[in-house]
Amino acid sequence: xxxRRETGVPAPLLVPAAVAVAFLVLPLAGLLVxxxxxxxxxxxxxxxxxxxxxxxxxxxxxATGVSLLLGVPLAWVLARSRARGRSVLRALVTVPLVLxxxxxxxxxxxxxxxxxxxxxxxxxxxxxxxPFTTTAVVIAETFVAMPxxxxxxxxxxxxxxxxxxxxxxxxxxxxxTTFRRVTxxxxxxxxxxxxxxxxxxxxxxxxxxxTFAGNFPGTTQTMPLAVYLExxxxxxxxxxxxxxxxxxxxxxxxLLRDRWLTRSGAAA
Amino acid sequence: MTLTAAVEVPRGAFTVxxxxxxxxxxxxxxxxxxxxxxxxxxxxxxxLLPPDGGRVAVGDDVWDDVAAGVHVPAHExxxxxVFQDHLLFPHLSVTExxxxxxxxxxxxxxxxxxxxRGWLARVGLGEMGDxxxxxLSGGQAQRAALARALVGDPAVLLLDEPxxxxxxxxxLTVRAELRHHLADYPGSTVLVTHDPVDAMALADRxxxxxxxxxxxxxxPAEVSRHPRTDYVARLVGLSLLPGTAEGxxxxxxxGGRVAVAEAASGPVFVAVRPESVALYLARPEGSPRxxxxxxxxxxxxxxATVRCELDxxxxxxxxxxxxxxxxxxxxxGVAVWxxxxxxxxxxxxx
Amino acid sequence: MMERVPLALxxxxxxxLAACGGGSGGEDAAAGPSTDPAGEELTGTLTVFAAASLTxxxxxxxxxxEQENPGLSVQFSFAGSSALATxxxxxxxxxxxxxxxxxxxxxxxxxxxxxxxxxxVTTNVLEIAVPAxxxxxxxxxxxxxxxxxxxxxxxxxxxxxAASQQVFExxxxxxxxxxxxxxxxxxxxxVELGEVDAALVYASDVAAAGDAVEGxxxxxxxxxxxxxxxxxxxxxxxxxxxxxxxxxxxxxAGQQALADAGFRAP
Numbered sequence: 056x057x058x059r060r061e062t063g064v065p066a067p068l069l070v071p072a073a074v075a076v077a078f079l080v081l082p083l084a085g086l087l088v089x090x091x092x093x094x095x096x097x098x099x100x101x102x103x104x105x106x107x108x109x110x111x112x113x114x115x116x117x118a119t120g121v122s123l124l125l126g127v128p129l130a131w132v133l134a135r136s137r138a139r140g141r142s143v144l145r146a147l148v149t150v151p152l153v154l155x156x157x158x159x160x161x162x163x164x165x166x167x168x169x170x171x172x173x174x175x176x177x178x179x180x181x182x183x184x185x186p187f188t189t190t191a192v193v194i195a196e197t198f199v200a201m202p203x204x205x206x207x208x209x210x211x212x213x214x215x216x217x218x219x220x221x222x223x224x225x226x227x228x229x230x231x232t233t234f235r236r237v238t239x240x241x242x243x244x245x246x247x248x249x250x251x252x253x254x255x256x257x258x259x260x261x262x263x264x265x266t267f268a269g270n271f272p273g274t275t276q277t278m279p280l281a282v283y284l285e286x287x288x289x290x291x292x293x294x295x296x297x298x299x300x301x302x303x304x305x306x307x308x309x310l311l312r313d314r315w316l317t318r319s320g321a322a323a
Numbered sequence: 324m325t326l327t328a329a330v331e332v333p334r335g336a337f338t339v340x341x342x343x344x345x346x347x348x349x350x351x352x353x354x355x356x357x358x359x360x361x362x363x364x365x366x367x368x369x370x371l372l373p374p375d376g377g378r379v380a381v382g383d384d385v386w387d388d389v390a391a392g393v394h395v396p397a398h399e400x401x402x403x404x405v406f407q408d409h410l411l412f413p414h415l416s417v418t419e420x421x422x423x424x425x426x427x428x429x430x431x432x433x434x435x436x437x438x439x440r441g442w443l444a445r446v447g448l449g450e451m452g453d454x455x456x457x458x459l460s461g462g463q464a465q466r467a468a469l470a471r472a473l474v475g476d477p478a479v480l481l482l483d484e485p486x487x488x489x490x491x492x493x494x495l496t497v498r499a500e501l502r503h504h505l506a507d508y509p510g511s512t513v514l515v516t517h518d519p520v521d522a523m524a525l526a527d528r529x530x531x532x533x534x535x536x537x538x539x540x541x542x543p544a545e546v547s548r549h550p551r552t553d554y555v556a557r558l559v560g561l562s563l564l565p566g567t568a569e570g571x572x573x574x575x576x577x578g579g580r581v582a583v584a585e586a587a588s589g590p591v592f593v594a595v596r597p598e599s600v601a602l603y604l605a606r607p608e609g610s611p612r613x614x615x616x617x618x619x620x621x622x623x624x625x626x627a628t629v630r631c632e633l634d635x636x637x638x639x640x641x642x643x644x645x646x647x648x649x650x651x652x653x654x655x656g657v658a659v660w661x662x663x664x665x666x667x668x669x670x671x672x673x
Numbered sequence: 674m675m676e677r678v679p680l681a682l683x684x685x686x687x688x689x690l691a692a693c694g695g696g697s698g699g700e701d702a703a704a705g706p707s708t709d710p711a712g713e714e715l716t717g718t719l720t721v722f723a724a725a726s727l728t729x730x731x732x733x734x735x736x737x738x739e740q741e742n743p744g745l746s747v748q749f750s751f752a753g754s755s756a757l758a759t760x761x762x763x764x765x766x767x768x769x770x771x772x773x774x775x776x777x778x779x780x781x782x783x784x785x786x787x788x789x790x791x792x793x794v795t796t797n798v799l800e801i802a803v804p805a806x807x808x809x810x811x812x813x814x815x816x817x818x819x820x821x822x823x824x825x826x827x828x829x830x831x832x833x834x835a836a837s838q839q840v841f842e843x844x845x846x847x848x849x850x851x852x853x854x855x856x857x858x859x860x861x862x863x864v865e866l867g868e869v870d871a872a873l874v875y876a877s878d879v880a881a882a883g884d885a886v887e888g889x890x891x892x893x894x895x896x897x898x899x900x901x902x903x904x905x906x907x908x909x910x911x912x913x914x915x916x917x918x919x920x921x922x923x924x925x926a927g928q929q930a931l932a933d934a935g936f937r938a939p
Contacts, residue, residue, distance in 0.1 A: 161862065169823065170867040186868050187823065187851035218410055221371050224397035225404040225481075226424035226471065232398075236423075240414040265859065269852025270828060276853075283855055287755050288830040 083301070090298050091291045098295045103272055104281070107296075108303060111277040114189060115257035118196035119204075122253045126204040127246060131234065133205070134212035145209075152202050159198055160266025167194065167267075191268035192275050196257035203256050204249035211245020212238070251308060258304050324382030326479050326511040330367050331376035332360075338375075339363045339535035345479075345511035345528075352514045352526030352543075354558065360535040361515040365483050368513060369404055370397035381478050381511070398427070400479075403472030407484040409464040411456035417467050418443065418452035424475045442470035446500070462493040469504060480505075482514040486521055498524055499672040523547070523563040524592060524671060531555050548632040548640050549623060556625045560597035562640050567591070568670060579636035582612040582665040592671040597630065599667035600641035603660045604651055613663045615639075619655055622648070629653075633661055716744035719914040720766065722757040723749060724773030724901070726797065726857065726877050730934045731771070734921055738914075745914055753856060754778075754832065761786055761906065768915035771903040771922075773797070774832040778902040788909065791902035794922050795936040798898055799836055800876040801889040802864045809870035814840065814891045816871065817848045825860045825872035828853040833860075836897040837873045843896035861886060875899070880935030888935075900939065 064072070098104055132138075133145055151159055167174040167185045177183045185191050219241060223233040239246070261279040268275040270284070278300040285293035329342040339360035345351045353361045366372040368379060370386060373394050379387035386395045403424070411420045421439035426432065443452050446466040448459075456464055465485060472480060485501065486494045502525055505512055516522055522529050523543045531539045531546065531554075539551045543563065550556035566575040568587035574580055581593050601607075607614065617635035624630075629648045631641045639661055643653075653659070719738070723731050728751045735747035750757065750767070754777040761767055762784050770787070771794070772778040778791045803811050809822055817824055826848060827834035834853065841848045851869065854860040860872040865885040879888030903922060905915040921927050928938055 161866070164863075164866050164868055168866060168868045184823070216410075218406065219412060221366075221369075221397070222404070222406060222410040222412075223423070223427075224371060225369050225400075225402060227398050227427040227475070228423070229396075229398045229427075232427055236427075237412055240412075243414075265855055266862070269825065269863070270855060271850070271852050280855070284828050284830040284853075287753065287828075287855070290759065 086294060086297060086301075089291075090294050094291060094295050095299075098292060098299070103276075104296065104299070106273050107276050107278050107281040108299065110189070110192070110273070110275075111258055111279075111300070112303070112307075114192045114196055114277060115200075115254050115260075117193045118200055118257040119250055119254040121193065121197045122201040122204045122257075123246070123250060126201045126249075126253075127208055127239075130205045130208035130212055131238075134209045148205055149202050151199050156199055156260065156262025156264075157266050160195060160263040160268075163191075163195060163198060163263065163267040167191075186267060187269040187271065187275060189268075189274055192264055192277060195263040195267045196260045199260050199263050200253040200256040204246075204253040207249030207252060208242065208246050211242040211249075214245075215241050251311065255304060255308070258300070324384070324478055324511075326368075326379075326381050326513070328364075328368055328379040328387075329377045330364070330374040330379060330387070332363050332367060332372065332374050334360055334363050334535065337535045341530075341532065341535070341537060343513070343530060343537075345513060347511055348509055349528065350505050350512040350514060350526045352516060352522035352529045353532055354516060354519060354522045354529055355532035357517055359532045361517075361532055362483055363535075364532075365404075365481050365513065365515050368479065369402060369481055370395060370400045384478075401475070401477050402479040402481060403475060403477035404481040405465070405468045405472045405483065405485045408488045409456070409461075409468040411459075411464055411467055411471070413456055415455075416452065417448065417454050417456065417459065420456065420467060421452075421471045421474055424471060428475060438474055439470070442474045443467065446470045446504070460493070461489050462497050465489060465497055466500065469501065473504070473508065476510075478510050480508060480510055480512045482512065482516075484516055485514070487516070487518065495672055501525060502673060519559045519561055520563075520594065520671070522559070523561055523594075524673070529559070531558065548630075549621070550625065550630060553625050556630055556642075560630070560640055560642065562595045562597070562638070564593045564595075564637070565590070565673060566593055571665070573670065575637060577636065577638070579615060581637065581663075581668055583668045583670050584666045585670060587670045587672070590673045592673050594669040594671060595639060595663055595667070597640045597642040599663055600633075600639050601662050602631065602641055602643055602647075602651065602653070603662070604657075606660050607662055611662045612665055613668070615661050617659055617661050619653055619657045619659055621655055622653065633659070635661075637661070639663075714744055715742040715911075715914045715917055717746070717911050717914065719745060719747045719768050719911050719918060721747065721749050721769040721771065721918060722761060722765070722767040723751055723769075723771040724754045724757070725751045726773055726875060726881075727751065727771055727901070729881055730930050730936070731922075733930055734918070734927055737926070738918060738921055742914075742917075747914075747918070755780075766908070766910055767906055768909040768911050769903065769918055770906055771901060773899065773901055774835075775900055775902055777832075778904065781906070782904065786907050787904040788907045788912070789905065791904035792919070792923070793900040793939045794903045794919075795901045795928070795931045796898050796939050797875045797877050797901065797936055798894040799833070799840060799873055799891075800879050800894065801891060802861060802872045802874045802879050802882065802886050803870065803889060804864055804867045805885050805887055807887060807889075808867070811871045811889065813889070814844050814846050814893050817841070817850070817873070818846050820849050822870040823868065824848070824850045825852050825854050825863050825869040826850040827857060827860060827873070828855055831856055832899065833857050833873070833875055833878075836899055839897040840873075840893045844893040875935070876937075877935035880933075898937075901936075 165171050169178055169184050174185060219237050220233050223237045259279055264277060265280050270276050270280045282293050282296045285296055324347060326345040332339045341364050343351060355361050367374045374387055374389060376389050385393050386400055418436055418439045421442055422435035425435035425438055440452055443449055446469055448463060448466055486498055489497055505525060514525055526543060529543050529546050530537050533554055539546055539555050547559045547561055564575050566573040568589060568591045570586045571583055572580055573583055573591060573593050615635055615637045617633040620632045620634045622629050622631050627645055628642045629645055633639045731749060739745055739747050754772040754774055758777040758780040761770055761781050770781055781787055782791060801811060826837050829835055829838055857874045857878045860874055861878055861882050863869045864872050879886055903919055905919055909915045
């Protein structure tokens with residue numbers, strides 16, 4: 056499947072690609088150059104840092120889980136159903152992508168806040184309030200990150216050969232069985248790619264989280280929030296935290312990628 | 324249980340309106356050019372495409388009845404289907420592919436796998452069960468697809484161009500194997516193909532479809548001898564004669580011998596195209612190897628040629644020009660000599 | 674953080690635009706700002722970096738200065754004091770820096786970037802901000818210890834948070850906040866939406882917030898009076914205009930405008 060071509064990259068592609076790499080990598084390099092490495096051990100030993108990092112990883116993973124649970128079915132509906140208003144639905148799904156995250160946070164308040172349409176009812180009926188809890192962090196991250204998953208999975212579903220689904224139907228599989236046993240495994244790489252994008256976006260989420268979930272160490276203070284606040288008082292420490300977040304997220308993604316590749320490699 | 328279908332489906336420029344009936348154990352070939360509506364018929368029979376009008380039933384079991392508002396979805400129909408490019412699920416092993424239809428119908432895993440392995444052995448893939456479809460050759464994949472379609476004892480078997488994605492050599496082998504499996508299969512088979520050889524070799528009955536309509540129906544021999552349209556004549560002139568090959572000679576089951584260019588052995592079909600048959604009133608000079616006495620049974624003009632049906636120890640169909648037909652003074656009942664070059668005779672394993 | 678970056682970009686863009694158009698009122702566009710002796714009309718562009726809480730008052734004072742000097746254009750960059758201090762130490766071409774707290778001014782002064790000693794021109798005290806109508810019945814600082822209320826404080830890293838810590842310590846109140854906001858604006862948003870029952874912010878913020886927010890003054894606020902130092906910067910491109918602006922802020926008219934906006938005289 057992976058044929059290596061000996062021919063070089065054509066210049067019209069090579070030059071912009073090189074510029075793109077520089078554009079993406081140089082800010083990172085700037086961050087690394089300015090990192091006060093000597094402070095790193097002390098920062099790592101800080102319990103608040105471990106707490107924020109743990110909360111970030113847990114909430115981003117939960118948000119990805121919720122996104123998978125809800126987003127994959129939504130992607131299926133967008134890709135497969137013939138219902139009218141599908142294009143409107145698709146446009147609505149991408150709203151969180153264009154909405155400034157802080158505005159997204161305010162919008163979440165208006166629905167799930169103590170005074171929100173649903174939130175008020177939750178409060179009155181069950182005494183449940185969502186803002187300023189870890190649940191709110193997961194909700195805010197899911198709101199912002201799920202569209203990335205939905206769009207990836209929908210693309211994969213559209214690219215998948217639907218005749219496999221026909222074949223499954225002639226073998227007695229109803230649509231749900233077909234989805235579980237045929238469609239989902241076929242688009243698994245697309246789902247994985249979407250989940251990675253979603254997780255990365257959730258991990259870096261700032262605006263909607265600080266607005267809707269607030270900022271309280273241990274409950275709602277994720278790494279990006281900690282970084283931002285540290286930036287107010289101690290910029291070098293903020294850089295250390297950013298680099299730490301970066302290292303952990305890159306490490307996780309590389310680890311997953313290796314796992315993924317070895318698995319599909321064995322399957323091929 | 325006989326499969327009966329009379330369905331209408333609009334399809335772009337024309338409406339597919341087809342009416343077929345297939346008895347248990349019978350193989351019906353639906354023959355026609357690409358875009359004639361053959362695959363549409365198959366998708367309707369499979370339940371993948373609801374018809375706009377008409378009825379599909381297997382015995383008393385009604386699958387589609389537009390007037391009565393009945394549409395049984397594909398997964399509730401007892402059928403097996405083989406697609407042009409096998410469509411084996413790439414993420415499952417070959418055994419899991421074959422067991423798939425049993426698992427969806429509630430058969431326990433171990434039992435389903437055992438049945439799948441049994442069928443894989445029958446199609447000659449006993450050792451391939453643990454492989455992925457991507458590790459099979461085209462012919463092996465199509466055999467596995469046949470096993471997958473048949474493992475659940477379906478009432479109806481649908482074959483959608485099952486041989487056309489295979490290379491010429493593999494096609495011959497798989498076609499011969501398919502013939503054996505179809506002979507053993509007790510249900511109704513509908514074979515869709517654009518290749519007349521498939522239809523002649525595999526089918527008990529042929530319907531020729533053009534622009535969504537049946538233009539002719541009959542046994543392969545009837546259709547090739549009495550093509551009703553020029554199109555059918557061009558498409559199905561082939562004479563297909565069963566026999567046993569011994570080197571470069573074939574002893575026909577109906578008596579008579581045919582000399583062939585390529586050596587073969589065992590049961591075969593001898594195929595002769597009508598334009599390669601020459602007719603003479605007297606035995607020709609130089610004694611070609613294939614020369615048989617025959618009697619002209621019928622003659623049907625088609626454009627500039629006349630299709631002649633011959634009877635004799637080697638029953639053939641010949642196309643002669645209208646001029647030659649007139650000059651020879653041919654008419655039904657006239658005795659003639661028919662000759663064919665050995666190099667013009669094709670041989671298919673059967 | 675994300676919101677700040679475009680702001681800094683926009684500020685830089687404005688600065689460059691202002692530099693291009695600066696001479697429109699003067700005789701020679703290329704000569705840049707005038708440095709004529711006092712009494713003469715001021716020209717060119719004046720760039721003021723000021724704490725976000727000063728937005729309304731300073732905008733008003735800037736317009737007044739422009740009216741008095743038709744050749745002068747006053748540009749503002751309002752942001753958090755620490756962000757502004759960082760920008761100034763990174764070489765941003767500002768004339769005046771007004772900080773919401775002495776430590777951030779010290780960052781600039783210690784870098785030798787202030788011309789003369791910074792001067793405290795106004796102060797701000799904390800107030801309790803509650804949603805209109807005060808639905809939770811908050812009456813004083815002690816209510817911040819109530820677990821049943823949803824409460825917002827500023828994070829300790831930002832000035833209003835540091836001040837809040839001071840008053841709680843002085844009052845012996847063990848605060849139980851639900852969220853530590855990254856700035857006053859975020860805390861006020863949550864009050865406006867009714868998602869928190871109370872937040873501790875500056876009196877000037879309550880004054881600027883409008884009808885959706887009510888302020889409750891409390892005596893312990895005197896323990897954390899926040900000084901606003903202002904300074905002309907050493908590298909000011911337009912020092913004459915910078916001096917004039919600082920004088921205006923300290924004048925009676927300037928102090929009146931600050932008082933109207935909830936600030937107190939030093």
